[in-house]
Amino acid sequence: MRLVTYNVEWFSHLFDKNDQLILDDKPSGRYDVDRYTQAVSLAHVFQTLDADAVMVIEAPNTGRRQRTVRALGAFAAEAGLRACEVVSGFATDTHQEIALMYDPAVLSAEHDAQSSPEAPRFDGSFEIDLDIDERPDRVRFSKPPLELAVTLHGGRTLRLIGAHLKSKAPYGVQGHDAIIQRALENRRTQLAQAIWLHRRIEAHMAAGDDLIVMGDLNDGPGLDEYERLFGRSSVEIIMGQELRDPHAQILSQPRPGSPPSTARFYDEDRKRFFRACLDYVMISKGLEGCNPRWRIWHPFEDAACYKDEVLREALLMASDHFPVSLDIDLT
Known part of the structure; x- marks a missing residue:
């Protein structure tokens, strides 16, 4: 079985108000990439992945008229994907949803939000003292994690959680002091979201569930200088002792020899x-x-991706993130 997490930059920009793909030469949400090029590139990437299930981060919008499930269904039909069934969770105000595309011949999946006193439902709020002033702060997810109950064709069950944690980037402010202040505020919020998510993970472990957590956590061990102020990254908090991801474990080493990366961004200043x-x-x-x-x-770190010129170009045009896959023997 192949499971994939893939953050598709501004996927919503490729669909009209009726959730139909727009294949023209107008700009997409990606810098200097038109809608036709991004859509065709995404189709090629998804076809090459040939996954049993893809957790789509920044999935198309659900709003007054638009529906994430309908848009991704249209994309799957246009691209000829076997992962043609779609399930999404709580809608957001960001035009960036979380959804699972899956092959119905391999598995079934349903949105199954959980709640407990320690970890309320992800569309609610979570109280925690973020700044150690003995007063609880109320935290919310702008993009609530997608909790799924999954049943494989052979009868095995497992839990999937798709997550997109708050970005630490200090958007919307200028000036050195304001930038630092906003970055610290965003990191506190992100860490609170990580603690909230980890408490849900602990509940699943206590229940004896098989669990896979996947998505864009907007953090990583050793990613920035602010991490030293808080002791651990959000990734390390979520993973705890209960979960394993080899890329996170490499980054946790004091001096990783060749650290992995899943995203590539352009620094306009430099x-x-x-x-x-x-x-x-x-x-x-x-x-x-x-x-x-x-x-x-x-495309620049995986030899097979680099060697395949068409795939290499498609990965670069499709998104600023690259897919991460897990092949695992499940029946």
Whole structure:
């Protein structure tokens, strides 16, 4: 079985108000990429992945008229994908949803939001003292994680959680002090979201569930200087002792020799690209005996992706993130 997490930059920009693909030469949400090029590139990437299920981060919008499920269904039909069934969770105000595309011949999946006193439902709020002033702060997800109950064709069940944590980037402010203040505020919120998510993970472990957590966590061990102020990254908090992801474990080493990356961004000030590892597929201990194999489909770090010129170009045009796959022997 192949499971994939893929953050598609501004997927919503490729659909009209009736959730039909727009294949023209007008700009997409990606810099200097038109809608036709991004859509065709995405189709090629999804076809090459040939996944049993894809957790789409920044999936098309659900709003007054638009529906994530309908848009991704149209995309799957246009691209000829076997992962043609779609399930989404709580709608957001951001035009960036979380959804699972899957092959109905392999598995079934349903949105199954959970709640407990320690970890309320992800569309609610979570109280925690973020700044140690002995007063609880109320935290919400702008993009509530997608909780899924999954049943494989052979009858095996597992839980999937798709997550997109708050970005730490200090958008919307200028000036050195304001930028630092906003960055710290955003990191506190992100850490609170990570604690909230980890408490849900602990509940699943206590229930004996097999669990996979996947998505864009907007963080990674050793990613920035602010991490030293808080002790641990959001990724390390989520993973805890319960989950495993080899890329996160590499980054946790004091001096990783060749750190992996899942995203590539352009720095306008320095006129250079920079890389980051933000996307993960974490598995619970009960799945470690199922021969898990991880792969980051990075066109400049994965030799097979680089050698395939068409795929290499498609990956670069499709998104600023690259897919992360998990091949695992599940029946």
